[in-house]
Amino acid sequence: MDVFNPAFWTFVAIMAGIYVVLALGLYVQFSLAGLPNFGHVAFMAVAAYTMAILVVRAAMPLPVAAIFGLVAAVALGCLLGIPSVRLRADYLAIASVAAGEMVRYLATNLSWLTGGPLGSVGLLGPARFVSYNAGWQDLLDRLSRALSSVLGSAATPDRAMLLVVWSLAGALLWVFRRLERSPWGRVLRAIREDETAATAVGKHVAAFKLQALLLGAALGGLAGLLLAWQIGVFSPNDFEPTLTFYAYLILIFGGMNRLWAIPVGAAVFSLLYTGTQFLTFFPLSLVDSGSRAFLRLFSVGFLLVLFMMIRPQGLLGNRRELLLEK
Amino acid sequence: MLLEVRRLTKRFGGVAAADDLSFDVEEGSITALIGPNGAGKTTVFNLISGFLRPDHGEIRFAKRRLEGRRGDIVARSGLVRTFQTPRVLTRMSVLDNLLLAAQDQPGERLGLGWIMPRRVARREREIHARALEMLDLVRLRHVSDQYAGALSGGQRKLVEFARALMVMPRMILLDEPMAGVLPALVLQLLDHVQDLRDHRGVTVFLIEHDMDVVMSVSDRVIVMDEGRLIADGPPQAIQNDDRVIEAYLGPAAQSESSGKGPRETPRG
Amino acid sequence: MTQFAELVVTGLVTGAVLALAGVGASLVFGIQRIPNFAHGEYLTFAAYLAFLLNVPFGQNLVAATAGAIAGTALLAIGIHFVVLRPLRGRGLVAMSLVTAGLALMLRDVVFLVAGTQVRQYAIDQTKVFALGFLRISPGEAVAIPIATVVLPAVALLLARTPMGKSMRAVADNRDLAAISGIDVERVGVHVWLLAGALAGLGGVMLAVVEGTFDPNLGFQVLFLIFTTVVLGGIGNAYGALVAGLVLGVAMDLATWNGFFGGLDAQYKPVLAFCVLIVLLLVRPQGLFGRATVL
Amino acid sequence: MDDVALAARGLCAGYGDEDVLHDVSIAVPRGAIVAVIGPNGSGKSTLLKTIYGLVRARRGEAVLYDRRGKAHDLTALRPNQISALGMNLVPQLANVFPEMSVLENLEIGSALNKVRFAQHLDRVLTTFPALRTMLRRRAATLSGGQRQMLGLARALMSGPTLLILDEPSAGLAPAVVEEVFAKIKAINAEGVSILMIEQKARQCLAMADYAYVLEQGRNRLEGPGSTLLADPDVVRLYLGARRTAAQRNP
């Protein structure tokens, strides 16, 4: 067993980078604008599906299709956002789960459009298969060739992907850090603190909330695209509500209202989630391999509850601020 | 007339919080709105400032119809309010609280900060300067970097006051500006209110319970009780108005003695 | 017509399960401010506890159900004291994550202990009870009387008993309830007991009605339970009772041929969510929720 | 002290870092109506919340003497325990359970104790005959005056020895205020001590055996109700007295 195989950890790091983008979307919606969106995964689904359908069915070039994918995610954000920004937080939370599940069921049922339960493999019907991410693989290949002049044989498409994902994540973090500190971010923080006060000084609360929701939707869509390219194939099952919960976990692990804690949260989450795949040592080796899968999910749940009890403010959070919130 | 209110009515359930109210507020005046608890004063403020939608009636501000408009639109048109319990943004710095309230910052439009960073920065500098000026005015510059949540109630009132001024209002609605403020600060605030009108040309419309304050600063007093307007006039006239006294203290009691004599209360 | 009647019956049976689970979840959400994502697992736990008593231990199903109700109620207050009470006041998202973590733990423990295969209680599922032109299953034959007895009993419990009244009082006006001499802490425990017991009964009923079940039993209806809670208005127990029944019947009736030829069965799960979202657009506080903010 | 039902001594309390109450002391003799009046922002409501333990007292104490004269430190008790000791409160707003029927409101008032409910229901309905005709109505459908009555009735259902009323006249029409005050007197006549906070000073003082006037969170004036009623300072305090003219505490 080669626990430190770099190729494997490259993969884990790519996934962590994608999670950063995903969680950043929630950060904008929840931590900045105070919208508890539990259906974030719907934006991923819509973007990924739009992109794949356009590439496979309409033979659109990948970049154009990707842009349409993001547009679709933002459009879904509008559709959900316009009515839902006025809901009370607890109703919004449940309504957004419902919206996310609706998107997933539609992806399952509209087989003529989405390939049905088979996912992107079935886009052209049961017997034909065209991959949507040839263009992306091409890009990574070219990038890794370009990199090989610098890195030599260490340049692989996987590392190119790592580079792409993390530079994107880093750039987005930087952009949103700036946005958060810009006058725009100031208004959003004010809205999170007290909507009435923000209204009283002439800020259109609903409009700002909607902007945050849409930005979050775009980020969710981007994460969906990256995931689709990274995995190569996706199906409706990939967009279960669990993924949104994971994104919230990342926010909480890092520290709820800390933008720069998102990568930390994503790293911790990835380590936890990947690390539990290695639960084969003694005494767990005595348990049969099938039961270990249940033990693994059990321990994910257990660690989550434990973490919430011991360190509710997250790794980088400030406990006092947590209490100030109430 | 800067503000004209006509036949304003708002009911909650069966209770009329504002019942066919009509009054004006003159430009450049300090007008007080008083009345016993539950008279509907704050409701009137909420109606004027767009936080509530009237059942019927008209509100004109600078000749523009305002009734039913959203609160932020009302504020941007130059009519800004404060709250009874100050609504400062507790987890933002005092300075940020003020910066937030400035209008015409292009950086509040998503993306404009990237397209025209210079204009944003220039405006931000202007706003910043103005905010410091306001903080100087309310003598809070020394706490400008602190979380607003760390301030005392009286200081919060001042922050909210300064924040309202950042909007550059033509008229400001102050909901009990003196409540919970230390006596020393009350005088200071009084000065600010008068200064507003005298030097900045801002019309002031305030709800206040401290009658000393009301009588000493206001040009005119409007008295409400149970949603209705019961008196409207200069302070002296109001002070001696029977209806007003009755509204506050209740009607002169008919059955005076309950038969029990005064008691000596044991006091340590 | 037969189709219509049978759909109403099966819808009512599903609805009764949703109502039972929904009342508990709604009271917990309203009084404890916890969106309990582990509520589905309470149902699963109950179904398996009853199975344990019914099949390996050979108890009859009534006794097994009683055991499951008691056991699930104990589980609910156990979790309340060990995990949820110490975490009180952490906010909606944090509590959602905690209960989701609990759900993961509970579900996988059931998987570990009970295994993955489908289970059946010791009753003949193919037996048919003819009621006029209606042909109903043993599950329905049991569920319908249970529902007709238990749902009114729950309503009565909430309406008449001190426990029910104090719960509604706390949900209605927490401070005044405390001032009136109600021990709000104790009501909190009672709410979990009631929610656990109802989830226990609902879980066994669901298992009987489904015929065969596996450890995903409760998780599969979790979002339907939440839909019930929100439709009824968070914290409104009567609302949840009605919403559960309405939702159950509406979902089955949607497939009725007389209803524009009937909805395609594959869209049935989407229907509940559509209803929810459309309703929230019209009434943001739910069907029976109060418009005012708590 | 054996005839005192409630005593607050030297209470200092407030929100955040700031004190609203400064060294406030009041006492409620058994069987008396005691009024606390004062303009808005004088700290009346805070005093009440502090006595009830909803706001933590920084200094001073609030002591309740139960039926047998045993002293209980109120700050250490939870609201339901306070209620069990015979002290009840009618809040200013939110004084009923809107989603429950009038009868249920009364039941909750008796803390769902059947014996107590049976014991007090008739008496309470005799005091509030109007409620008898609307026992099945949902409290949310009642008018403001009816709600205030129900709030009083609910509090009476616990069989209190001491009742605290937070501005019972707030938001009510004058005729209704009269009625409410009459009820309060009737309740007092049955031996229930009453501590009420009021704005409508005249009616309140006319009824009160003893009254305290608070201003700026401090004891300002006190004395028998009728004495204060005649005191011109009270009027000045409400409608703008010169502060220097205000009478000092005895």
Next chain:
Amino acid sequence: MRRTICMCCSVAAIIGLLCPAFPVSGATPVSFDLKYGVLAPLTGNSAAAGQAWNEAASVGIKYVTATLKKLDLPDIHVVLADSQDSQGNTQTGVEAAQKLVKIDGVNVVIGDFYSAVTSAVATAVTIPNRVLEFTGGTSPALTKLNTGTPAFLWQPVAADDVQGRVLAKIIAAALGPHARINVAARNDAYGTSLSAVFKEAWTSTGGTIPVDLIYDPTQPTLDAEAQKLVQGNPTGWLFIDFCQTFDKLAFPLARSGKWDPKKSFGSDTLNDCKSNGAQSFPGMRATQAYPAGGASFPAFQALFEQDAGQRTKFQPFTAEAFDSVFVSFLAALEAKSAEPAQIARYVVPLTNPPGTAYTFQQLDAAIKAVMTGQKIRFEGATGPLNFTDSGRVAATTYAIWQVQPDGSSKVIKVVNFTP
């Protein structure tokens, strides 16, 4: 009858295991390390099937190890490196496969049986890393993922496009080509794609489908769906589901009084529900590629029950995982290497004539034959495998099973099918 076969076979298997080992002579020394990894939805909605899949593979690997030990071939190591959980979704599946391939360094991945997961794992992990993958997925699109020869992705089960047409043919033979068939399929990749193929085949030859139902088996009750299925005055029914969830639909169907199991057909996952722990409905027919499901199928079932029966219910389709273990092991033995590309080259010759046929029960003999250089042909528990170069099995004969009045199932007919 069936039980006697089971008994005989398990006795034979046990005797075979107990036989004293004798040295293999005349063979060139062979040494390799073959690492298997299992990928299946071990948790979640398909946990029952996933767990059984995992057990079937590990039972097979254990059997191989035991045989190697018996034959005293210490230089050949066959291990199950790890079993990972795909949770039935592609993202988790790829993460799990990454772990198997990159960390454990497996040569062969057994699974997943979700077509979507298989295709993701194949495109993102196994094919780029040149690792063999044996899938339980039935989507015809899967073989398209193999970009070159030899194939890395193997599909030891008839794909939907074949089975759908076979079902149409069988039903036409039983009820006439113009029969009215109501179709019910579970709402997943297997159900929707198989029912789509069937519909096309059925209507193109003149049949009608009054009710075409796709249902979600996770619904609390399927009574409303059952109501639909008895409408339209159907001549017969076709069900595409797994035994466990089929009960939920079948109970209300039976109660409706309008359903006739004798006129009902099931897909290849419904052929023997009784032995599967679920209810069976006498008279109902179902298909299965190959007659008798392979001669060694009962022995496999017995072995499974003995090894893993306490933990997991047996599921017939897991024979695919079991067979995959033997195919890859024997191919590796022929290649004298655990290098996946080498193994892949021997899969087709190993499973096709000519050569003497061996089942897993004769594994020791098969090993000896391979080591002495003879051409053998492996016949799986699912039947003769006949892999083609594309990575797919080419099935030409199908068995029709029917549930007997006592609930057990047996093969009543074998049909030939030429695509």
